[in-house]
Amino acid sequence: MPELPEVETVRRGLAPSLIGHRLGAVVIRESRLRWPVPADLEARARGRRILDLRRRGKYLLMRLDDGWLICHLGMSGNLRLMPADTPLLKHDHIDLFLDDGQVLRYRDPRRFGALLWTADPASHPLIASLGVEPLSDDFDGPHLHALCRGRSSAIKQVIMDAHLLVGVGNIYANEALFHAGIDPRAQAGRLSRPRCARLAAAIKEILARAIEAGGSTLRDFVDGHGNPGWFQQTYRVYGRAGQPCAICGGPIHTLRQGARTTCYCPHCQRR
DNA sequence: AGAACCACCTGGCAGC
DNA sequence: TGCTGCCAGGTGGTTC
Numbered sequence: 001m002p003e004l005p006e007v008e009t010v011r012r013g014l015a016p017s018l019i020g021h022r023l024g025a026v027v028i029r030e031s032r033l034r035w036p037v038p039a040d041l042e043a044r045a046r047g048r049r050i051l052d053l054r055r056r057g058k059y060l061l062m063r064l065d066d067g068w069l070i071c072h073l074g075m076s077g078n079l080r081l082m083p084a085d086t087p088l089l090k091h092d093h094i095d096l097f098l099d100d101g102q103v104l105r106y107r108d109p110r111r112f113g114a115l116l117w118t119a120d121p122a123s124h125p126l127i128a129s130l131g132v133e134p135l136s137d138d139f140d141g142p143h144l145h146a147l148c149r150g151r152s153s154a155i156k157q158v159i160m161d162a163h164l165l166v167g168v169g170n171i172y173a174n175e176a177l178f179h180a181g182i183d184p185r186a187q188a189g190r191l192s193r194p195r196c197a198r199l200a201a202a203i204k205e206i207l208a209r210a211i212e213a214g215g216s217t218l219r220d221f222v223d224g225h226g227n228p229g230w231f232q233q234t235y236r237v238y239g240r241a242g243q244p245c246a247i248c249g250g251p252i253h254t255l256r257q258g259a260r261t262t263c264y265c266p267h268c269q270r271r
Numbered sequence: 272a273g274a275a276c277c278a279c280c281t282g283g284c285a286g287c
Numbered sequence: 288t289g290c291t292g293c294c295a296g297g298t299g300g301t302t303c
Binding site for chain 1: 294295296297298299
């Protein structure tokens with residue numbers, strides 16, 4: 001489900017309802033996520049006040065008055081606030097009860113997500129190794145050009161590498177490359193500065209627009225209150241194989257890069 | 272160091 | 288209807 005805009009949408013939706021409340025009981029029905037949910041999660045979290053809800057890349061960071069919860073939604077996870085007596089559905093793995101009769105419920109059919117505790121995210125290996133935030137002022141054309149320099153891999157692989165640049169998954173990588181007119185197979189190290197500037201701008205714009213639209217991605221995406229996003233209706237290449245390009249009218253092509261599908265317009269996107 | 276692959280899971284869908 | 292095979296939003300780990 002989630003790329004950066006979806007995670008940010010969840011964060012914005014949940015933050016006002018969570019901040020200031022205390023956590024109560026923690027029920028772990030299934031601890032086998034990407035990494036085992038720590039057995040002492042309840043001992044760490046119960047009674048703690050929620051001070052903030054932040055995002056770093058695609059990770060949600062819940063700051064408590066002692067320590068932090070780290071949450072990743074993987075490919076199929078969602079985190080929703082609901083009345084504490086809401087009946088359970090299949091794959092509802094973890095409940096974090098609040099002091100106001102609500103429960104923050106983690107559901108993740110594929111179990112690629114994570115829920116962890118740390119004393120300090122800045123020194124946690126998963127967080128410390130993350131690359132630049134694409135919506136920050138630190139990220140711009142020159143920065144992207146520097147990231148690409150010396151790399152022989154395809155530009156799409158580079159912008160999807162979370163150790164270099166966070167938050168750009170398959171969907172937004174495809175869309176950003178289309179908007180920048182760059183072939184996804186182009187060798188990263190050979191991209192000119194102006195093209196890097198265009199790509200950095202496209203990444204920022206697409207992510208920002210997707211957040212404004214309330215997150216998006218797939219048909220099953222819902223925010224922290226169960227509402228769907230709508231940005232998917234604006235995709236130009238993702239999921240449009242064989243359909244006409246919005247610019248030139250030629251068919252959208254697909255290919256495999258790494259283990260994922262790339263969608264692009266061979267006429268409008270150049271190496 | 273960098274690049275190419277694999278692994279982890281379930282659900283949905285196309286095709287037979 | 289029901290089976291099989293394939294595909295899917297992420298990312299750490301292994302291998303070369």
